[in-house]
Amino acid sequence: xxASAIPAALERGESPARRALRRFFRHKxxxxxxxxxxxxxxxxxxxxxxxxxxxxxxxxxxIRKPPSAEHWFGxxxxxxxxxxxxxxxxxxxxxxxxxxxxxxxAIGVPLGLLAGLAGGWxxxxxxxxxxxxxxxxxxxxxxxxxxxxxxxxxxxxLAIAITASPVFVRLARGMALDAKSTDWVEAARALGNxxxxxxxxxxxxxxVPPLLVQGTLAIAEAIIAEASLSFxxxxxxxxxxxxxxxxxxxxxxxxxxxxxxIAPGVAIFxxxxxxNLMGDGLRxxxxxxxxxx
Amino acid sequence: xxxxxxxxxxARAFPVRDALGRARGAVRAVxxxxxxxxxxxxxxxxxxxxxxKSTLGRLALRLIEPDAGxxxxxxxxxxxxxPADLRRRRxxxxxxxxxxxxxLDPRMTVEEAVGEPLRLHGIVPRAQERDRVAELLARVGxxxxxxxxxPHEFSGGQRQRIxxxxxxxxxxxxxxxxxxxxxxxxxxxxxxxxxxxxxxAELRLTFVLISHDLGVVRHIADRVAVMxxxxxxxxxxxxxxxRAPRHPYTRALLAAVPGQGGRDGAKAVPLEGDVPSPIDxxxxxxxxxRCPFAEAVCAERMPLLEGGSHAAAxxxxxxxxxxxxxxxxxxxxxxxxxLQAFFTDRSTSPITKGATTT
Numbered sequence: 001x002x003a004s005a006i007p008a009a010l011e012r013g014e015s016p017a018r019r020a021l022r023r024f025f026r027h028k029x030x031x032x033x034x035x036x037x038x039x040x041x042x043x044x045x046x047x048x049x050x051x052x053x054x055x056x057x058x059x060x061x062x063i064r065k066p067p068s069a070e071h072w073f074g075x076x077x078x079x080x081x082x083x084x085x086x087x088x089x090x091x092x093x094x095x096x097x098x099x100x101x102x103x104x105x106a107i108g109v110p111l112g113l114l115a116g117l118a119g120g121w122x123x124x125x126x127x128x129x130x131x132x133x134x135x136x137x138x139x140x141x142x143x144x145x146x147x148x149x150x151x152x153x154x155x156x157x158l159a160i161a162i163t164a165s166p167v168f169v170r171l172a173r174g175m176a177l178d179a180k181s182t183d184w185v186e187a188a189r190a191l192g193n194x195x196x197x198x199x200x201x202x203x204x205x206x207x208v209p210p211l212l213v214q215g216t217l218a219i220a221e222a223i224i225a226e227a228s229l230s231f232x233x234x235x236x237x238x239x240x241x242x243x244x245x246x247x248x249x250x251x252x253x254x255x256x257x258x259x260x261x262i263a264p265g266v267a268i269f270x271x272x273x274x275x276n277l278m279g280d281g282l283r284x285x286x287x288x289x290x291x292x293x
Numbered sequence: 294x295x296x297x298x299x300x301x302x303x304a305r306a307f308p309v310r311d312a313l314g315r316a317r318g319a320v321r322a323v324x325x326x327x328x329x330x331x332x333x334x335x336x337x338x339x340x341x342x343x344x345x346k347s348t349l350g351r352l353a354l355r356l357i358e359p360d361a362g363x364x365x366x367x368x369x370x371x372x373x374x375x376p377a378d379l380r381r382r383r384x385x386x387x388x389x390x391x392x393x394x395x396x397l398d399p400r401m402t403v404e405e406a407v408g409e410p411l412r413l414h415g416i417v418p419r420a421q422e423r424d425r426v427a428e429l430l431a432r433v434g435x436x437x438x439x440x441x442x443x444p445h446e447f448s449g450g451q452r453q454r455i456x457x458x459x460x461x462x463x464x465x466x467x468x469x470x471x472x473x474x475x476x477x478x479x480x481x482x483x484x485x486x487x488x489x490x491x492x493x494a495e496l497r498l499t500f501v502l503i504s505h506d507l508g509v510v511r512h513i514a515d516r517v518a519v520m521x522x523x524x525x526x527x528x529x530x531x532x533x534x535x536r537a538p539r540h541p542y543t544r545a546l547l548a549a550v551p552g553q554g555g556r557d558g559a560k561a562v563p564l565e566g567d568v569p570s571p572i573d574x575x576x577x578x579x580x581x582x583r584c585p586f587a588e589a590v591c592a593e594r595m596p597l598l599e600g601g602s603h604a605a606a607x608x609x610x611x612x613x614x615x616x617x618x619x620x621x622x623x624x625x626x627x628x629x630x631x632l633q634a635f636f637t638d639r640s641t642s643p644i645t646k647g648a649t650t651t
Contacts, residue, residue, distance in 0.1 A: 013442030016400055183395035190356055191459070192383035192413045194376075205400040 020209070023285040030281020036274035044090040053081035055088040056239040064257045074259040077249060078239075082263050085241035089264060092242035093271065096157050096226035096235070097219040103161025104222075105168055105215060112172025113199050113207075117180060127173065130166035138163055142225055146234040153226075153242070156235040160225045164218055171214055175207035209286035216279035220272040227268055243268050296329040296365070297499045298467055303327070303352055303362035309572060318572045322348040324523035325362075327598075330467070330499055337502045337514035337531070339546070343568060345523040350469045350503045354386050355379060367466065384414040387460035391472040393452035397444040403430070403455055404440040410463040429458040434488060450481035457488065461496070469501045474509065486513060507550050511535055519543045522571055522579040529603030539605035541613065542580045578608065586613060 014022075024030055043050065053071075059079035067074045073082035115126040133141065145159035179185050179202070188198045229235040230244025238245060243264035250260035303326045306319035322345040330336045338346045351357040355364060355371045364371040367385060374382060387410075390396035397406055407426045411417055417425045427437035433454040444452055453473065460468055473489065474482040490513050493500050504510050510517060510531070517534045519527040519542065527540040538544045545564045566583050569575055575582050581591040586609055596606040607613075 013402065013439075013446055015402075015443060016445070183390045183392060184398045186356065187388070187390060187396050187456075187459075188398070188409075190354065190383065190388045191410050191463075192380045193409075194380060197413075202398050202401075206398070 020285045024281050027281040027284055029277050033274040033277030040090055040271055043087055044094050047087050047091055051084040051087040053084040055084040055241050067259055073263040076260050086263050086267050089241040089243045092153055092236045093223050097223040100157040100160035100222045101215050101218045104164035108165035108168025109172045112169040113176050116173040116176025117199055130169040133166040139228055146229050151234045153236045156226055156229045160222050176203055179203045179206055213279055213283040216275055216282055220275035223272055295332055297332045298330040299365040300326055300328045300353060301363040304360050305352055306360055320571045321523050323352055326525055328518055333497050333499055335500045335513055335515045337504055337510040337517045338520055339504060339510055340520035344520045346503045346520050347471050350471050354388055354469060384463040385465050386467045387465040389456055389460050389470040389473045392476045393449050393456055396456050397452060399444055402441050402443055407458045407462055414463050416463055429462055433458045449477050453485055467499045471503045522574055527605040533603045539610045540607045541584045541586055
């Protein structure tokens with residue numbers, strides 16, 4: 001019981017974030033997910049140096065060649081090296097995933113906090129808008145927005161960001177409502193915190209964990225959405241590679257040249273799986289129910 | 294003595310809605326309460342759970358908006374202040390919560406939590422903040438070295454000490470303690486009560502103690518106000534109320550303290566039935582449905598608080614049979630005193646000692 005028995009080295013205390021990190025690293029599959037994600041990030045960053053060929057250089061002499069020692073994943077209908085295109089395509093896919101989710105968070109979280117903490121008609125209005133957006137299937141709304149904005153990778157990302165934002169509005173609102181009824185938020189008010197400071201200094205840091213989990217899982221979704229938009233010709237424009245647009249052109253040659261579809265397909269599958277594993281691991285690590293006293 | 298805090302006809306009702314959100318009446322949690330708290334006084338508000346005492350505490354600090362009435366604090370009506378002025382005023386009035394596991398922001402270190410009021414109200418320059426926090430922690434019996442830890446690393450008693458340090462940080466004139474020890478282990482309760490008592494004496498604090506623990510109340514309060522269904526039924530100096538309760542409800546409350554009824558069990562007035570619904574309180578005196586002495590008049594007119602410094606809201610207060618002789622064996626108080634004696638003997642315990650050397 002005596003407090004002086006605690007060694008001085010421990011007195012810094014373990015922050016909630018550090019504790020979550022420790023738990024995350026105990027979770028093997030999550031760590032695998034993290035490693036895969038980091039590997040793909042590295043591949044995307046180092047694309048100019050590790051891609052064996054120019055991803056947009058065509059060659060009439062090597063059209064639709066099956067995988068070989070020279071071209072590990074084969075070549076496509078324009079004679080471009082598939083491995084190089086998958087490597088460069090990682091840039092478009094990861095960018096689309098990360099940037100559009102950051103956009104969705106930037107739009108959704110402030111609005112959600114406002115709705116949850118302000119309440120009243122502000123909450124009613126914002127919640128109804130979010131509900132209305134959620135009532136339209138994700139991809140349909142994204143396609144409509146992307147078509148409206150015009151076919152380009154940036155527009156696809158913006159379309160995905162807007163489409164994904166209501167989820168964050170809802171999540172942030174719900175968490176803010178929970179927080180609002182706690183003693184420590186009332187305590188913040190009793191101490192003399194203005195509402196904006198209570199929102200930013202007290203509520204926001206406490207709702208980061210679920211946002212982080214949702215964000216990670218949303219990246220996986222956004223990557224698929226970008227692939228879908230590119231598949232439909234609304235994302236990355238030719239000749240620049242993206243996994244979705246590669247699948248788009250591969251579908252015409254599924255029978256004679258299946259490797260065209262397999263490489264980008266497996267890439268999407270692996271990255272999405274990795275993000276999901278990571279998200280699950282984060283969820284477990286940040287679960288407040290695991291916070292035993 | 295001047296009144297630091299004066300409440301006049303304060304009322305607040307909470308609407309009760311059905312599943313479709315339509316109003317179905319209102320819970321009149323606080324219904325016309327007038328009270329005044331003198332500078333340096335310890336006033337206890339007691340009553341069963343649900344009687345509105347916590348609501349009253351929050352109304353007094355305008356953490357909940359009253360429907361009607363006046364809150365005069367340090368000479369001004371808190372209800373007329375705009376939000377910014379009210380926030381500035383909060384430096385002088387603080388609240389200690391019941392549950393120390395809920396009242397501290399889980400993502401703030403002790404240093405940040407205790408330093409927050411200093412920063413909000415510009416109490417000390419930033420450079421001195423750390424020193425001031427260390428002083429405050431030492432004052433509530435925590436080692437300043439623990440300042441960079443997170444709340445989850447502390448026990449309930451320690452957390453309540455942190456919350457007390459936070460409440461003291463802005464050097465408030467008034468502190469409201471909403472059941473400040475009832476969530477703590479019994480052994481820790483006595484320590485925290487001792488601490489509060491020391492702080493009250495040393496800093497000449499004005500303290501409003503909201504509690505249902507009559508032992509604690511008798512131990513530290515100068516005056517007591519007894520609440521029943523949103524109204525004050527008796528108010529007076531602590532010893533007078535405990536020795537000669539004038540309201541039948543107060544008598545029943547005192548008789549319910551374990552160990553007291555045994556002395557003359559036959560005469561003890563047991564409280565029968567439940568507290569009536571505050572949505573639809575009884576006509577006239579609200580206690581009449583459970584009162585063993587109730588007469589016709591009690592259903593007709595609502596009794597007012599009468600009787601000078603020791604007042605009761607009862608039509609029959611001058612005709613009631615004399616109260617039982619004062620029972621000295623108030624179990625709560627007795628238990629508390631023993632524990633306190635125990636901890637006073639150990640005043641050189643490591644915690645206290647480590648704390649006071651700074």
